[in-house]
Amino acid sequence: MAEDAKKQQQLPPGMVIGPDGKPCKACTVFKDFAKTKGTVPGSGSKQAATAATMMGALATRPTECPPDSEKLGRSTWTFLHTAAAYYPVNPTPQHRRSMLSLLQSLPILYPCNYCAEHLGGEMQKNPPDVSGRAQLSKWLCDVHNEVNDRLGKDKFDCSRVIERWKDGPADGSCD
Ligand SMILES: Cc1cc2nc3c(=O)[nH]c(=O)nc-3n(C[C@H](O)[C@H](O)[C@H](O)COP(=O)(O)OP(=O)(O)OC[C@H]3O[C@@H](n4cnc5c(N)ncnc54)[C@H](O)[C@@H]3O)c2cc1C
Known part of the structure; x- marks a missing residue:
């Protein structure tokens, strides 16, 4: 523990030490x-x-360069929200199991360790809803909004998730 504190002191301010005791860019x-x-x-x-x-x-x-926590976050949210937006409206048991397994792996595997820890806590309070596309997209939007809120960012309007991550705006500007 004292060794960890010493290592942290030698780092430039802002740089975080990862679980392996090395500087963690992610x-x-x-x-x-x-x-x-x-x-x-x-x-x-x-x-x-x-x-x-x-x-x-x-x-x-x-x-x-290796991703920092912002780049990693943006890329991961892009994948997760897009996967949710394309998830079946009526998922098979196999779809449900696979999605649950993907989401439940994040608190263990997400490379930003303190982000992963927070996520694990949130998922205990609010378990994933993999019952269908709308439910999963809403659940993920709420989870992302919890992070936005904690980081002092604006909350996203969850009624817009399918537009943002699948259909694009009605004005056709993304077509
Ligand atoms: C699982 C996870 C946990 C994280 N935990 C932390 C943490 O604890 N501390 C930390 O500093 N960073 C954390 N991050 C990173 C953080 O959430 C951001 O990704 C990062 O700060 C970059 O933010 P951004 O403003 O570029 O947009 P992002 O928050 O990455 O969002 C990308 C885009 O998603 C859309 N969007 C925003 N909110 C929502 C929403 N609620 N629903 C749907 N779409 C939305 C917007 O169009 C936005 O431009 C985490 C990332 C992930 C994936």
Whole structure:
């Protein structure tokens, strides 16, 4: 435990240690971490340090870097909401079992460990509803909204999930 605290102290602020004791990119928001990268201690004026900090924050990463927690989150939500939107209206027992197994694996396998822990807690309070497309899409929307709420983001209007993840808007702009 003291060893963990020591390792965390040696890391740039914002970088999270994973369960393997190593820096976990998938648990870290890169832009928070990048804010610290532009500052060079003792490199001149406070303004120069602030400008360097901002440049660090704005620095774009190469496209093939490992995902941070935001990129991983966006990609995972895209897959999950899309899978829910294409889930059968009347699922077979096999569909139900497979979806339940996928969802129940997330608190164990999701690479951002504290995200996975929160999700496990939420799923205990509110178990997945795999009884049909509308029910599953609504359940997932509620789960995502719990995360949005915790992160201080706006809640999504769950009546729009099928439009957002399957049909696209009625104005045809996504066709
Ligand atoms: C299972 C899981 C748990 C997570 N837990 C955490 C956590 O504990 N801490 C943390 O910092 N990050 C967590 N994340 C990541 C976080 O949810 C976001 O993915 C990340 O912050 C990027 O956010 P974003 O604003 O780009 O949009 P995202 O939240 O990734 O959303 C992507 C798109 O989905 C749509 N959308 C938004 N809300 C809903 C909804 N309720 N229903 C349907 N569609 C919606 C919007 O069009 C949005 O642009 C988690 C991700 C996942 C998949």
